[in-house]
Amino acid sequence: MGQITLQGVQKSFGPVHIIKGADLDIADGSFVVFVGPSGCGKTTLLRLIAGLEDVTGGAILIDGRNVVDVPPAKRGLSMVFQSYALYPHMSVRGNIAFGLKMAGVARDEISRKVEAAAATLNLTPYLDRKPRELSGGQRQRVAIGRAIVREPKAFLFDEPLSNLDAALRVQMRLEVTRLQKQLGTTAIYVTHDQVEAMTMADKIVVLNAGKIEQYGSPLELYEKPNNLFVAGFIGSPKMNFITGEPAHQHGAMTIGVRPEHLKVERDGQGGWHGTVSVAEHLGSDTFLYVDAGPQGMLTARYVGELGLSPGDKVSLIPESARIHRFDDGGKAIRA
Amino acid sequence: MATQQTQLLARTLLTPAVALLFIWMIVPLALTIYFATLHYNLLDPGSESFVGLENFRYFLTDPAFLASLQNTLVLVGSVLAITILLGVPLALLLDQQVVGLSIVRLMVIAPFFVMPTVSALVWKNLLMHPVSGLFAWIAHLFGLPAIDWFNDAPLFSVILIISWQWLPFATLILLTALQSLDEEQKEAAEMDGASALSAFIYITLPHLARPITVVILIETIFLLTVFAEIFVTTGGGPGLQTTNIAFLIYSQALIQYDVGSASAGGLVAVVLANIVAFFLVRIVGRNLEA
Numbered sequence: 001m002g003q004i005t006l007q008g009v010q011k012s013f014g015p016v017h018i019i020k021g022a023d024l025d026i027a028d029g030s031f032v033v034f035v036g037p038s039g040c041g042k043t044t045l046l047r048l049i050a051g052l053e054d055v056t057g058g059a060i061l062i063d064g065r066n067v068v069d070v071p072p073a074k075r076g077l078s079m080v081f082q083s084y085a086l087y088p089h090m091s092v093r094g095n096i097a098f099g100l101k102m103a104g105v106a107r108d109e110i111s112r113k114v115e116a117a118a119a120t121l122n123l124t125p126y127l128d129r130k131p132r133e134l135s136g137g138q139r140q141r142v143a144i145g146r147a148i149v150r151e152p153k154a155f156l157f158d159e160p161l162s163n164l165d166a167a168l169r170v171q172m173r174l175e176v177t178r179l180q181k182q183l184g185t186t187a188i189y190v191t192h193d194q195v196e197a198m199t200m201a202d203k204i205v206v207l208n209a210g211k212i213e214q215y216g217s218p219l220e221l222y223e224k225p226n227n228l229f230v231a232g233f234i235g236s237p238k239m240n241f242i243t244g245e246p247a248h249q250h251g252a253m254t255i256g257v258r259p260e261h262l263k264v265e266r267d268g269q270g271g272w273h274g275t276v277s278v279a280e281h282l283g284s285d286t287f288l289y290v291d292a293g294p295q296g297m298l299t300a301r302y303v304g305e306l307g308l309s310p311g312d313k314v315s316l317i318p319e320s321a322r323i324h325r326f327d328d329g330g331k332a333i334r335a
Numbered sequence: 336m337a338t339q340q341t342q343l344l345a346r347t348l349l350t351p352a353v354a355l356l357f358i359w360m361i362v363p364l365a366l367t368i369y370f371a372t373l374h375y376n377l378l379d380p381g382s383e384s385f386v387g388l389e390n391f392r393y394f395l396t397d398p399a400f401l402a403s404l405q406n407t408l409v410l411v412g413s414v415l416a417i418t419i420l421l422g423v424p425l426a427l428l429l430d431q432q433v434v435g436l437s438i439v440r441l442m443v444i445a446p447f448f449v450m451p452t453v454s455a456l457v458w459k460n461l462l463m464h465p466v467s468g469l470f471a472w473i474a475h476l477f478g479l480p481a482i483d484w485f486n487d488a489p490l491f492s493v494i495l496i497i498s499w500q501w502l503p504f505a506t507l508i509l510l511t512a513l514q515s516l517d518e519e520q521k522e523a524a525e526m527d528g529a530s531a532l533s534a535f536i537y538i539t540l541p542h543l544a545r546p547i548t549v550v551i552l553i554e555t556i557f558l559l560t561v562f563a564e565i566f567v568t569t570g571g572g573p574g575l576q577t578t579n580i581a582f583l584i585y586s587q588a589l590i591q592y593d594v595g596s597a598s599a600g601g602l603v604a605v606v607l608a609n610i611v612a613f614f615l616v617r618i619v620g621r622n623l624e625a
Binding site: 073087 | 524528
C-alpha cells in the first residue's frame, strides 16, 4: 500500500515561504508527477514527503498515518536522486544491498533480493563493478535498483533523468514507466520538463511559486487548464495569449489558443491576418511565428509543409470550441 | 600541438630550470659523499685523509644510531596516529554549521602558522615547565604533584608538541575532503536507514581514505626530519631519549665536530628515507590511483 495525503503542508526557510499550503491526495499505485519552473518548490515538496526536510506546518499521511515526526528511513519510501548519489567505493551489489544491510536483513535474503532487482534492471553482468565503471544509463539503473530492492510504499524520483542525453532520456522514461506499472508501486516524480510530465504521469501536479496550481490527468490539464499559468506551462509550443479587443469579443480579459488549434491559410478569408516573421520547418510540422497586428505575435503549428517563408501573408482561424477564456484574475471562465 | 618544433622549444626553455635544480641537488650530494670518505674533524684541521667506508662503520655501529632510529620511528608513528585519530573527529566537528564557526576554524588552524622554535619554547616554558608552567598549576589545583615533562616523559613531550603543530594540517586536509562529500550521498544513506555511526563507517570513512593517505605521506616526509623542536626543548636528551636521526647527525657534526661521520650519517638517512618512502607508497599509494 502506498497512499499519500498532504494536508496543508507548509515549508519556510526563515522568512521565505517555499511551500504555501499544499493539499494533495495520491492514490495507491498511481504515478504522480510534480512539474513547474525552477524554484517553484517541487523538489522541496518531494523532500518534505521523503523526510529530508521538516515541515513548518500541516500533515503528511502515508496510509493514513501522520509521518511528519517519523525519520526518513522509517517512512517506507525510497528515493532516486538527481546525481544518483551512488556510494563510489561500493560495488553495484554493495550499493543495492546497503539499505537492506542497514535494516539488518539476513545475508542470503539480501543476496536473493539484490539478484532479483539486478535481473529486473538488466544489471546482472555489472554487479561487481564500481559506479565509476558504469555509463550514465547504467548508474541511473543502479540508483533505481537501490530504490526498488527495499520494496517501498512509494518511489520518490528527483529529476532522475536530467543528467542523461536526449536519446537515453526517452528510453529511460519508458523503462521507468514500465517498471512502475509492473511493480504497481506508487511513484512521485519531480521534473521541470513538461514532456516528461505529460508522457509519464497518471496525474500531474503543476506547481508555481509554492502553490499547487492544478492537479489532474495530463489531458485534463491540456484541455481544461484552470488558469493562465497552467495553460502556458502545459503544451509545446506555448499557448498564444491574446488580450484587449479580440478577447473582449469573447467576453474575457484574456483568451488563449494553442498553436495546433490555429488553422493556417495562405491569403485566406476571415480569422486573424498577419505576416510570417519566422518559419521553422521540421518536416512533419511547421511552426510559424506570425505578426498579427492587434493580436500580437502568434505561434501556429501546421501539420506538414505549406511552403511559407518570412514576409508571406497568412490568415489564422482559431477553432472556436478550443478558445480558452480567462478572467482578469487569470482564472479560467468555463461556459 | 605536440609537433617536433614545440617539443624542442619546450625542452630548450625548460633546460635552465632543470639544470639549476640538478646542480642544486648534485653539488651537496657529491660533497657529502666526498666528506663521508674522509677523516675530517673540525677540531683537527689540516689532517683530512681518505678512510674509505670507515665513517659508515663507525656511524652504523654506534649504539646511538639504533636508539635514534627507534626514536625516529616512534616519533613519526605516534604523531601520525595522534593527528589522524584526532583530526578526523575535529574535522567532523568543524564541518557542522554552528554560530561563530569561522573564528573556531581560524583558531584550530593557527598552530600551523607558529614557527617550530616558537611553539617549542612556548610549550617548554609556559605550559610544561614543572615550576611555572600551566600544567603544573593545573596539577596543583587538584592537589597533584607537578610533572617534570622533559625529564619524566621526554619523547612523549616532544611527540605532544609536534602533534599539536601538525594536527591543524591533518584537520584542514580532512575538513576540505569532508566538504567535498556529496550531500545527496549522505541523504541517500539517511533514506537507506543508516544511523549516524553506520553512515560514518560506510560512507564518510571510505571517502576520507584518500585524504588520509595524503596526510600520511606529507607528514612522514616532514616528521622524519624533525629538528627544531628537539633542539629547543630537550637537546636530544636526557641521554639519547629524544635523539632522532636528524639530531644525531647534527650532534656528530656540530657537537663532536666530526664532519666525516656526520656526512656518512646523512647518506644513511637518505637511504632510510627512501626505504620508508618505498614501503609507504607501496602500502598507501594505491589509494591515490584514480
